[in-house]
Amino acid sequence: MNAAANPGGLDALFRPRSIAVIGASDDPRKIGGRPIRYMLEAQSQVKVYPVNPTRPEVQGLAAYPTATAIPEPVDQAIIAVPAKHAEAAVADACAAGVRSIVMFSAGFAEAGEEGAAAQARMMKMIRDAGARLLGPNAMGSFNTAERVFSTFSTAMDRGTPEVGRIGMVSQSGAVGSYLQNLVISRGMAISKFVATGNEADVQASECLEWMALDPDTDVLMLYMEGCRNGPALIKALRTARQMRKPVIVFKAGRTEAGQSVAASHTGALAGSVQVFDTVLREAGAWSCQTLTEMVDVAYACAQGRLPPDKTLAIVTVSGGVGVMSTDAAMEAGLELPPISEATLADIQKELPLAVGLNPVDTTAQTVGDRAMLTRAVERVLRDRPFGSAMLFFANAGRNARDMEILSEPLRTLRAEFPQAQLALCVQTTPEYRKLLEDLGYLIFEDPVFCVKALAAAAELSAVRRRPLVLPELKETAPLRLERSPDEAQSKEILATAGLRFAKESVAATADEAVAAAEGMGYPVVIKVLSPEIGHKSEVGGVALNLTNESAVREAFGRVIENAGRAVPEAEIRGVTVAQMVTGGVQTIIGGHRDPMFGPIVMFGLGGIYTEVLKDTVLRTAPVTHETALEMIRSVRAFAILDGARGQERADLDAIADAIVRVSQFIAIQGPEVESVEINPFISLPKGGCGVDALIHIRD
Numbered sequence: 001m002n003a004a005a006n007p008g009g010l011d012a013l014f015r016p017r018s019i020a021v022i023g024a025s026d027d028p029r030k031i032g033g034r035p036i037r038y039m040l041e042a043q044s045q046v047k048v049y050p051v052n053p054t055r056p057e058v059q060g061l062a063a064y065p066t067a068t069a070i071p072e073p074v075d076q077a078i079i080a081v082p083a084k085h086a087e088a089a090v091a092d093a094c095a096a097g098v099r100s101i102v103m104f105s106a107g108f109a110e111a112g113e114e115g116a117a118a119q120a121r122m123m124k125m126i127r128d129a130g131a132r133l134l135g136p137n138a139m140g141s142f143n144t145a146e147r148v149f150s151t152f153s154t155a156m157d158r159g160t161p162e163v164g165r166i167g168m169v170s171q172s173g174a175v176g177s178y179l180q181n182l183v184i185s186r187g188m189a190i191s192k193f194v195a196t197g198n199e200a201d202v203q204a205s206e207c208l209e210w211m212a213l214d215p216d217t218d219v220l221m222l223y224m225e226g227c228r229n230g231p232a233l234i235k236a237l238r239t240a241r242q243m244r245k246p247v248i249v250f251k252a253g254r255t256e257a258g259q260s261v262a263a264s265h266t267g268a269l270a271g272s273v274q275v276f277d278t279v280l281r282e283a284g285a286w287s288c289q290t291l292t293e294m295v296d297v298a299y300a301c302a303q304g305r306l307p308p309d310k311t312l313a314i315v316t317v318s319g320g321v322g323v324m325s326t327d328a329a330m331e332a333g334l335e336l337p338p339i340s341e342a343t344l345a346d347i348q349k350e351l352p353l354a355v356g357l358n359p360v361d362t363t364a365q366t367v368g369d370r371a372m373l374t375r376a377v378e379r380v381l382r383d384r385p386f387g388s389a390m391l392f393f394a395n396a397g398r399n400a401r402d403m404e405i406l407s408e409p410l411r412t413l414r415a416e417f418p419q420a421q422l423a424l425c426v427q428t429t430p431e432y433r434k435l436l437e438d439l440g441y442l443i444f445e446d447p448v449f450c451v452k453a454l455a456a457a458a459e460l461s462a463v464r465r466r467p468l469v470l471p472e473l474k475e476t477a478p479l480r481l482e483r484s485p486d487e488a489q490s491k492e493i494l495a496t497a498g499l500r501f502a503k504e505s506v507a508a509t510a511d512e513a514v515a516a517a518e519g520m521g522y523p524v525v526i527k528v529l530s531p532e533i534g535h536k537s538e539v540g541g542v543a544l545n546l547t548n549e550s551a552v553r554e555a556f557g558r559v560i561e562n563a564g565r566a567v568p569e570a571e572i573r574g575v576t577v578a579q580m581v582t583g584g585v586q587t588i589i590g591g592h593r594d595p596m597f598g599p600i601v602m603f604g605l606g607g608i609y610t611e612v613l614k615d616t617v618l619r620t621a622p623v624t625h626e627t628a629l630e631m632i633r634s635v636r637a638f639a640i641l642d643g644a645r646g647q648e649r650a651d652l653d654a655i656a657d658a659i660v661r662v663s664q665f666i667a668i669q670g671p672e673v674e675s676v677e678i679n680p681f682i683s684l685p686k687g688g689c690g691v692d693a694l695i696h697i698r699d
Contacts, residue, residue, distance in 0.1 A: 013076070014143050016099075019077070049061075052064075070096060100134065102151075103134065104138065108198060132201055137173075141195070141207075142193050165191050166190050169196070188299060192211055199228060206232065217245070218301075219298055222249045223294075250289075278600070284460070296452065300423075300456060306457050307458040311387045317363065328448045334454070377413060381416075387458055390451055403432050421457060422442070425446070491504070500688070525543065532570035584682040587604065588606035589603055
């Protein structure tokens, strides 16, 4: 028996050698009867002890009145009793010395305050006993290799699942069971499965990490609605990346309404969708939008052959399919390098109507002799290396004669190009589908779904080749502030962290403002100074391009008056007088402490564009200089920074340096520092500087 290297007490969940089923039913269709039936049908070597005080025997097995009455040690207890009896069942299981508890029983934290209190009492018993709890309200887990089926999943009604290499973690039992069926129907097999329910103890992230270290598991699927421990999820995803195992994730609750439903379902916070996506992307996981995509991507990874690069060859018998496949490839970030004119000419000797350098459309000329189609594919693949190929063969898979002609050439192609991932987009029968998959081809019916799956596989392959580089956190003392500093104080603090700002002075009177302006030279900017006023322009607290003494005096009185009228309770400390920075591009650099995932750094276009365009990117903090540059290039409006329409190109290294410094700053702070923002940071052709900054302390 293989053993995972991961500590954490989950071996007793996934690899128990003996199981007590508390609430065991003689009816194999009921929840308390299903795990017994499943293990009997699988001829499991795990010892199963039904616990039912009203029966001497359950499904042919000797039953016991309590778990403590079982004469031998028990690794795991499955609890399948009504909620009102669950606490007594937990006490019985703990007294029996079990190391893990799988609780099917529902009606706890997901059902309100009374249920949450009962859940807390059970957890205290379990922790005191040194055991682990899966659930409550959990569908359970299974391990196909060792025939452990601690679950009531209805997907098992189709029979004992085959041993596979796909690990599945789901926070929803129903979604998990549905995914099981989708995966099995696609011809794949599962290694381990777990549905975590309320996650009073064992969480999805722990299970993911355990499977990442499991030698019997190669591909990981994760369905999530919320997360209680962001750092644990990041750790699990990084472990999977280090183990070179693709992770495919479906995160439900992407809208405000969806997040509300998710919280009521699992009792877990759904969290920021943008931060979730950032965490998944950084860790190298693939984020899906649909369950179909999730299964497609897992299928594309399950063969164990991933594309060596993002190049794609498309050979089709339909021009229309070539068009839609090209669109899908471009949207998914794949490359379609053309074949040579000489290779196309060779193809046209046999297929004179063939057109295109990639896609290559062989047209309907191959209907009479499908061997011409495979010869065209061979010429394309020999022309240059391709990471993957999508071959659209239409309805050929339903025609016995076509399959007879195609089988051997396809076998030869697969052997000749072992590195490329080859996918057939074809309608076929179950018999021929299996034949083609056994030859080493992925089989799809929809060309767009096929291309998207190949793109995901290519990206997951690229992740495996990239080393995971984690930036070092500089050791600097965090802030100790009782309230949020004003703008001038915020800039002073950030300047000590290495951030550069436009020259400015604080002025409490109009005379001081004039003296400051004349000392630094006109034109200047005046802004009201108050810790309670963050967005100064919205209250009329900013005056720009002041070119003389009278303009400064008038502006001083105006911004003070406007701010006092707009926010009467605000403490007005005067104004800041700063150099008027002209030219350049306004950007925003910020950081905040996400309640789930910790410090996050943000970059985007600044000023009014921040709210209008919402063109920002996030990363977990701190970041490296290389990551900061990647953030800059990721914004949709990067062309503005890159010198669009003859404008001078912004100093990207200066922006990246500022991003790194802000990321380090937010990362070293304690939870009392909620956010930091430099908006705008003016990016110039050489260098750059911040002209406004705020640090917000949590109330």
